[in-house]
Amino acid sequence: MTTQAPRLIRTTRLLDDVEARIRSEFSAPPPPEAALGTEELLELAHAYQPFAVLVTHTSPLKGADVQALPESVKLVATVSVGLDHLDVPALLARNIAVSNTPDVLTDCNADLAIMLILAASRRAAEYYTLMKAGWGRTLGMGEMLGHRVSGKRLGIVGMGRIGQAVAKRARGFDMSILYHNRRQLDPAEEAGATYFDKLEDMLPHCDILSLHMPGSPSAPPLINAQTLSLLPHGSVLVNAARGSLVDETALKAALKSGQLFAAGLDVFRNEPNPDPALLALPNLFMTPHVGSATVETRTAMGMLALDNVSAMAAGKPLPSGVSA
Structure with a gap:
């Protein structure tokens, strides 16, 4: 435990309220003008000898990078829920604690998933393209129709958390909720949803499929040609979770053939430079990985990261610590 202001560095400028708290409660260098990469992070860490490091996906810490952190670092607090960019076991093995920012993203991520469902189903990308071109003619009764x-x-x-929040919102549209999960929820959490132990058994019953699970670049895609073929012809796929969950070659084929009526994607396999052939498809509605991109949520994420730093410095349990 220390009575001095905890020393920290961050790899990107955070929102104004978060930066104000850093100035008030912590000892830190000025925020970087641009997001730091891993090499720049390590250079700053050795120069400043911080107690805690606040990171995002722009500065992954894996393998040798973890070993290169100075001994002063006792906590790596990622301003995200996802941990893909961190080698958590390696950090914990060095007795460096890890925290993330769950829960505070739930509502905004669920809101975005519903936006993707609506936009993909109602051909929002095509309508927007038509309007930007000047519109110019009345559409026929059977032209450019979406799906209710x-x-x-x-x-x-x-x-x-996010899947349940999406289900809650979808019930406002009188949608029937089906779900596949590692375990069946208790009746109160299910709220009338139907559980499928096997994904393959659920897919034929889905008009819309929405992904809300972790992903791993090293694991085979969950959604591939075989799983896409099990969906009803003309269904809609939404992914606001991880790009690694979807085989994009199979996705392109399904969108072109009509097996999928449309897709709504916030995440891609190669970010921030997705496959141009995928982006060119007219029946794809896309956003640039912005599930948490609201003032309220990004502020809450930064504040939770700082809560973890304060707790660590005071010798208290981390509010959102990560275990191996």
Whole structure:
């Protein structure tokens, strides 16, 4: 425990309220003008000898990078829920604690998933393109028709906090909720949703499929040609979780053939430079990995990261610590 202001560095400028708290409660260098990469992070860490390091996905810490952190570092606090950019076992093995920012992202991520469902189903990308070109003619009765979302069957893969929040919102559209998860929820959490132990058994019943589970670049994609073929013809796929969950070659084929009516993606396999051939498809609605991109949520994420630093410095349990 220390009575001095905890020393920290961050790899990116955080929102104004978070930066104000850093100035008030912590000892830190000025925020970087641009997001730091891993090499720049390590250079700053050795120069400043911080107690804690606040990171995002722009500065991954894996393998040799973990070993290169100075001995002063006792906590790596990522301003994210995802941990793909951190070698958590290696950090813990060095007795460096790890924290993330769960829960505070739930509502905004769920809101975005519903936006993707609506936009993909109602051809928002195509309508926007038409309007930007000047519109110019009346559409025929059967031209550029989308699909109604109300009353459809929504399959959710991953019924954690965000999946349950999506289900809650979808019930406002009178959607039937199906879900596949590592375990069946208790009846109160299910709230009438139908559980499928096997993903393959659920897919034929899904008008819309929404992904809300962790992903790993080293694991085979969950959504591939075989799983896409099990969906009803003309269904909609939404991914606001991780790009690694989807085989994008199979996705392109399904969008071109009509097996998928449309898709809504916030995440991609190669970020921030997705496959141009995928982005060119007219029946894809896309956003640039912005599930948490609201003032309220990004502020809450930064504040939770700082809460973890304060707790660590005071010798208290971390509010959102990560175990191996």
